[in-house]
Amino acid sequence: MNENAVVEVSRLSKKYKRFELKDVTMDVKQGFITGLIGANGAGKSTLIKLMMGMTLPGGGDVRVFGQAYASHEAEIKERIGYVADDCSYYEHLTVDAMRSVCAPFYKRWDDRQFARYIDRFELSPKAKIRSLSKGMKMKLSLAFALSHRAELLIMDEPTAGLDPVFRRELLEILAELMLDERKAILFSTHITTDLDRVADYIAFLNRGELVFNESKERVFERYALVKADKELLDADVRRIFVGIRETSSGFEGLTGDRREAERLFAGYGRIERPTLEDIMFFTAKGVEAHA
Numbered sequence: 125m126n127e128n129a130v131v132e133v134s135r136l137s138k139k140y141k142r143f144e145l146k147d148v149t150m151d152v153k154q155g156f157i158t159g160l161i162g163a164n165g166a167g168k169s170t171l172i173k174l175m176m177g178m179t180l181p182g183g184g185d186v187r188v189f190g191q192a193y194a195s196h197e198a199e200i201k202e203r204i205g206y207v208a209d210d211c212s213y214y215e216h217l218t219v220d221a222m223r224s225v226c227a228p229f230y231k232r233w234d235d236r237q238f239a240r241y242i243d244r245f246e247l248s249p250k251a252k253i254r255s256l257s258k259g260m261k262m263k264l265s266l267a268f269a270l271s272h273r274a275e276l277l278i279m280d281e282p283t284a285g286l287d288p289v290f291r292r293e294l295l296e297i298l299a300e301l302m303l304d305e306r307k308a309i310l311f312s313t314h315i316t317t318d319l320d321r322v323a324d325y326i327a328f329l330n331r332g333e334l335v336f337n338e339s340k341e342r343v344f345e346r347y348a349l350v351k352a353d354k355e356l357l358d359a360d361v362r363r364i365f366v367g368i369r370e371t372s373s374g375f376e377g378l379t380g381d382r383r384e385a386e387r388l389f390a391g392y393g394r395i396e397r398p399t400l401e402d403i404m405f406f407t408a409k410g411v412e413a414h415a
């Protein structure tokens with residue numbers, strides 16, 4: 125096993141009727157936050173469910189803490205804090221009753237920690253789960269995930285449905301957790317600006333395929349957004365772009381080879397740092413153009 129990888133997936137695939145996750149190889153590193161990005165339907169939840177052992181792969185392999193679900197499911201799950209995208213609970217229970225149901229499943233359950241998060245998230249232990257808003261349910265789900273001393277936190281769209289104030293607080297909590305270098309976090313999102321703040325690594329899925337899983341610095345070293353005159357767009361030049369958007373007078377193109385862009389366009393256009401959203405947009409667009 126890669127020394128500091130807590131999750132390793134290799135050549136993972138999963139086929140549904142209208143979707144295929146194809147040949148994904150990536151890891152989640154200890155001591156870092158990995159953000160999983162991709163458009164709606166790119167396969168983020170499918171990949172997370174495979175990493176959680178909640179669905180079986182069509183091919184390939186998943187290892188968590190160096191172990192396979194087939195032989196070590198209970199041990200692996202004990203060490204993961206999981207926040208699902210749908211946060212399903214027994215709606216008729218109160219927060220505290222739900223705690224009594226969940227706590228016995230974990231050897232390292234920490235009641236005081238849970239009480240601290242409930243307080244911090246302004247949830248009432250007596251509140252019926254059915255009465256909680258979507259955002260409050262997400263907070264409750266987080267409180268559970270953070271209260272059994274998990275070493276790995278896996279969250280599927282945890283910021284969806286949260287107001288900007290709590291979204292920022294959640295990101296602060298994640299940064300706090302990372303002060304403990306033994307922990308690792310993977311979270312999926314399509315709000316890419318969340319990742320600018322906290323992510324160390326970015327894994328990008330596009331239509332079921334992993335485009336990259338790289339450190340954020342490396343992503344921004346490599347990619348460049350070029351804005352220039354349309355006349356410069358000949359067939360050779362087009363080849364360096366992942367995706368191109370043409371306007372009446374010029375074009376914008378994303379390339380994964382910043383150096384080549386600098387060589388070709390120095391003095392002839394603007395070379396900018398793309399946002400993660402630009403990278404997602406142009407990659408999706410590029411694939412469409414060549415399809």
Ligand SMILES: Nc1ncnc2c1ncn2[C@@H]1O[C@H](COP(=O)(O)OP(=O)(O)OP(=O)(O)O)[C@@H](O)[C@H]1O
Nearest residue numbers: 140141142143162163164165166167168169170171
């Ligand atoms: N159990 C299933 N049976 C059939 N198709 C499925 C199943 N689960 C997911 N899919 C399909 O697989 C594709 C990828 O879904 P997935 O939920 O993994 O994407 P996602 O990137 O998490 O999207 P979103 O951001 O919208 O949640 C979708 O087209 C979805 O309809």
